[in-house]
Amino acid sequence: MDGFFKWSSKWWPGVIPLIVLWAFAAWTSTAPLEADLADRSAAALQGAVLDKTTIAVAGRDVTLGAEAFSEAARSAAVRAVDAVSGVRLVNDETRLVAEARPFVWSAERDVVRVTLAGSAPLPASKAKLTEAARGALGGVEVSDQMKLARGAPAHFDEAAVLLLGQIAKLKDGKFTISDSSVSLSGMARELGDREAIAAALKKLPEDFKIAANDLKAPPYVLQVNKDPVASTLTLSGNVPDESVHAAITAAAAGKFFSEKVVDNLKTSIGAPGGFAAAVVPALGALSRLSTGTLVVSDREVKLSGDALYDGAALQIRSGLGKDFPQNWQFKADVSVKPAVAPVDATVCQQLFSELLGKASIRFEAGKADLDPDSTGLLDRLVEIALRCPASDIEVVGHTDGDGDDESNHAMSEKRAQAVVDYLVNAGLPAARFTATGFGAAQPLVPSDSEQGKAQNRRIEFKVM
Amino acid sequence: MAYLVMFHWGWLLGALLLGFAMGWIAVVHRGPGVSRTQAGWLGLLAAALLAAALTHLVPGRPGYWVELALLMLGPYVAGCAIGSLLRAWVVRRSVATRTS
Numbered sequence: 001m002d003g004f005f006k007w008s009s010k011w012w013p014g015v016i017p018l019i020v021l022w023a024f025a026a027w028t029s030t031a032p033l034e035a036d037l038a039d040r041s042a043a044a045l046q047g048a049v050l051d052k053t054t055i056a057v058a059g060r061d062v063t064l065g066a067e068a069f070s071e072a073a074r075s076a077a078v079r080a081v082d083a084v085s086g087v088r089l090v091n092d093e094t095r096l097v098a099e100a101r102p103f104v105w106s107a108e109r110d111v112v113r114v115t116l117a118g119s120a121p122l123p124a125s126k127a128k129l130t131e132a133a134r135g136a137l138g139g140v141e142v143s144d145q146m147k148l149a150r151g152a153p154a155h156f157d158e159a160a161v162l163l164l165g166q167i168a169k170l171k172d173g174k175f176t177i178s179d180s181s182v183s184l185s186g187m188a189r190e191l192g193d194r195e196a197i198a199a200a201l202k203k204l205p206e207d208f209k210i211a212a213n214d215l216k217a218p219p220y221v222l223q224v225n226k227d228p229v230a231s232t233l234t235l236s237g238n239v240p241d242e243s244v245h246a247a248i249t250a251a252a253a254g255k256f257f258s259e260k261v262v263d264n265l266k267t268s269i270g271a272p273g274g275f276a277a278a279v280v281p282a283l284g285a286l287s288r289l290s291t292g293t294l295v296v297s298d299r300e301v302k303l304s305g306d307a308l309y310d311g312a313a314l315q316i317r318s319g320l321g322k323d324f325p326q327n328w329q330f331k332a333d334v335s336v337k338p339a340v341a342p343v344d345a346t347v348c349q350q351l352f353s354e355l356l357g358k359a360s361i362r363f364e365a366g367k368a369d370l371d372p373d374s375t376g377l378l379d380r381l382v383e384i385a386l387r388c389p390a391s392d393i394e395v396v397g398h399t400d401g402d403g404d405d406e407s408n409h410a411m412s413e414k415r416a417q418a419v420v421d422y423l424v425n426a427g428l429p430a431a432r433f434t435a436t437g438f439g440a441a442q443p444l445v446p447s448d449s450e451q452g453k454a455q456n457r458r459i460e461f462k463v464m
Numbered sequence: 465m466a467y468l469v470m471f472h473w474g475w476l477l478g479a480l481l482l483g484f485a486m487g488w489i490a491v492v493h494r495g496p497g498v499s500r501t502q503a504g505w506l507g508l509l510a511a512a513l514l515a516a517a518l519t520h521l522v523p524g525r526p527g528y529w530v531e532l533a534l535l536m537l538g539p540y541v542a543g544c545a546i547g548s549l550l551r552a553w554v555v556r557r558s559v560a561t562r563t564s
Contacts, residue, residue, distance in 0.1 A: 012497075014544065018536060026528075086467035
């Protein structure tokens, strides 16, 4: 045993190369060891729900920084790294994610993008909400500015996903969840979308309530364009239901005798009250214009175009608003069409005959009152009469064969006079016109059918 | 510990071989050895380092280097012991052969 002690006293010279070996070992192994421990610590945290995780290794000591969403998750993360084989100790720099009071989240839509802002409870819900926004709006940029925070109400994800499902129905605006209150502002994309959003919100989780719904519907627009070149009347925009749709197209067909009606109307909810009652007289005003556009937007009616003569322009500007239901506004931007070159009596007669061949002046049934639907036609007759100022004109009334001769004669004369009155009211000299009635004495066709009777009930213009 | 041994087995084997060589030489070496007092101090130093390593007193990289030094010292000393015993046995055998 003594020998062993003697030998061991001489082992020390080997310590010098051992120190060199140790220095080499320390020099070459430190960085790979730290990298290996960092990798395995990160792997140990793979399933943990943490934010802003940082792992720094010095020697065998791991400094773990992270924000956790619960105390249990925080301590579990520290334990997981501590349990990694090779780790000597963990410097715990983890903390809990800040709590948001109140917990506010919002999704804001503008023309080009959707911005998700405020707080989200977990990284997974953040990703889920961003994905839901992308899914709801294919191709629209989604900007994620959400921060993570604790304190979300129960079923937050469910409520936020439901709101994002409705964001495509928003033109611009904002959905906000503040604790368990939901508020909405902005404008819906299409008519009916505001109502659709309100209906969808009924499926919000029970504990959520709607604090404010300030969504506005887009303007309820109907547009009518009269194009004399193409000879078309184009109706586009919205009507509240099929019966109003039918009423408007029927009014258009009655008031516009020479234009082809192109019907591009669609049925949408949200029309202002008295819609049909405002649109029908406005169509009458448009029928008096040579070319023009009628735009009905919510409760505002805008009419622009050219009237056929000064008197018509004046009547339209001053008269139309009176026909409208309450709270409706009327704006007329009506100018007068430049006067057309005068023509001689023969051409004038030809123009009258052509026009009255296309349409007849109509009267209230059994009366001598002019049907408002014929105003457009009468204005055109005024325009022709203005082109031959030197000629006198005889306005001749005819009836069908129903009823006795005396009353038919009186009626035909009264109706011819009503037309003359209209022409004089329009500013033409009364001296140029005479009203004559022939009753049923000069039928065009036999009055043995309804069609034949309708053809015989007529007003003729004779240029003298 | 097991992790460190696995990770550094090459260096530890080197320390073991170095110790074995030193132990082999030490049996026939005629130079001066360390005195008992010096040995005591060295032992104390090793014990202090061991204590520091076990209590995690030295942080970060220096802490790891202390552990590495102690880890390499172990195989070195073991190598020395094996080398010396083996050499002593060989020397005894050759002396016995010569005297017979």
